[in-house]
Amino acid sequence: MNVCSVCGREVAEDSEFCIYHRHALDNLRVTFGDWKRALEIDWQEYLNRVHELDETGMWVREIAEHLMPQGSSSKLQ
Template sequence: MKCPICGREVIPGGSLCDRHTAAYRNLLEGFKTWSKAMEIGWKDYLKAIISNPAAGRWVKEVARRLVEEEG
């Protein structure tokens, strides 16, 4: 199976490749910190990540896909 974001092989038992899986994990961890730091919902968090210049390329790609998927 191919990663829907980059077309690389997905990791065993996963739905994304190793790079985007790691990025997704970091995104989930990051949300915990962001929620403690300020009042922010999941969707606004993703949008903030997409527009943040310090956020990593793979993290932004995952965030964009999640925004698209969740409408």
């Protein structure tokens, strides 16, 4: 069984993540536009900031943490 590299759950179809972390990544991508417009920041800075906020959801924080070391070269951006 292929497992999510973030939490160890079974991966969702066509994804390297489980349904929750895939969904969290989708939300992260959608919201990046708002942050970029608001603060003129790049993807890496965005991940850092989102990761630090108390309001950020647990799965979003986990996927942000997972993506942070990959930097702005991440294919998942």
